[in-house]
Amino acid sequence: MRPFRAVGELLRGDSGADRIVPPSGFTVRLTSFTSAAMAFLAVFALALSLASGRLAHRWSAALADTATIRVAAPAGQMKTQVAKVMEILKQTPGVTSARPLTDAEQKKLLEPWFGPDLPLDALPVPRLIDLRVADSGFDADGLKNRLAGAVPGAVLDDHTRWRAPLVAAADRLRLLGLVCILLIAGATAAMITLAANAALAANDQVIAVLRLIGARDVYIARAFIRRFTLRALAGALIGTLAGTGAIALLPAASAAGGFLTGLGFQGFGWLWPLVIPPLAAIVAFGATRSAAFATLRGLS
Amino acid sequence: MIEFQHVAYNYGGGELLTDISLRLPPGSFHFLTGPSGAGKSTFLKLCYGELHPTAGRVTVDGADVAKLTRDEVAKVRQRIGMVHQDCRFLDHLPLAENIALPLTATGREVPQADMAELMGWVGLKPLADHLPPSLSGGERQRAALARAVIMSPDVILADEPTGNLDWEMSLRLLTLLTELNKMGKTVLIATHDMNLIRSAKSQVSARVLRIRDRRVQLAGSEL
Known part of the structure; x- marks a missing residue:
């Protein structure tokens, strides 16, 4: 239950805790930018993955229900x-x-x-x-x-030798899209961890004062976690909107265009990018929490 | 009550404090004196758990500080008000918020009437909205004292609180600390200012501890 409680406290906020970390800071802006850029890329990776899935399904379905006999x-x-x-x-x-x-x-x-x-x-x-x-x-x-x-003189071709490599290629492409999303999440976590560590180091005097007056680690950490999580969420929202807009501007799917023009989302698929901002916030929450508690544990 | 039982402390290079056993009973007033580098600040840090003894144990109300969890140490610090020579404020927050920080950091309400009374007591009411860097040394020290007492702690520890102050301001701060002692607070002031100690003796029944040869001794009548 502790993670849920931590998220609840994060969402509720604490005006006092929010103010203990100085408002400015390059690291926090870096977090917003990183999050926006990664969300933008994640939208494309997601579109690629979904389009590959559709392609694999289409190829598989089209070739699976036909066969040819060649009579010589x-x-x-x-x-x-x-x-x-x-x-x-x-x-x-x-x-x-x-x-x-x-x-x-x-x-x-x-x-x-x-x-x-x-x-x-x-x-x-x-x-x-x-x-x-x-x-x-x-x-x-x-x-x-x-x-x-x-x-x-009759030879049956059930299309297996055509279908298998095509479907495998499309499946691999879909997997590649998912791996890209995981790599983006990992890179986001790494960048936010670095930014959080830098912020914690830059605010060592703030932390020293807070520990001196009897503030618990969870209070100190929460101030940093909330700031970085909200910044990551805001950045990811902007990046996701920009990425989705760019996908929407791609040429419409057509038979002549084939795979590339079908890269956009379809139907309910347009809702998938909505997952990215909360995911970025969760990644930022985990990365900052881990960095904050590791730093605080190192202090007396 | 803070108690030292055969406490020693090493700073890597050698032993700074050795075999110290003493008690700071509730409501007592102590000075801790000794030359620079004798270990006065280390002694105070041992009291509130910023440092742990390399031998012996320090207890606060019977609990061994070295064996407490981090949250328990935080609770101990909520019962011990600290005043440092360098004050240590959050420079981006107004003075009133800095003074109220121990309350806000522990999720407590800040009663405005009490806050105003406290600011008045230390003579900083007109400066409530000022940022710490704009304050003088004396104002900062009084603000640090206000922050130290806002949680109504049992013990006040002060590390060279008058180190940066002129004599008049030093006496004013001393008066505030003796007032707190008269309210029943335990007060321990680390200082090398013998004039301050002599002045205090006319206001309050204070014991003087001296660090000499890595041990803490009760100072004699020469003070």
């Missing part, structure tokens, strides 16, 4: 082979629909490599069959075996 056969046997594959697919649990691509669709797929005048009939191009798969999935190995037995 001499031109005269292609229709028969495709029909056999379609028959097998009809009997395969988990395959909700299957459709051979039309010539026009295949031509469009090859256009980027061979140009618009591709004579599809003259080339031994395999026929592609697009599968839609149920959420529960399907037995890819079983299907491969049956295809190998009935249509040796």
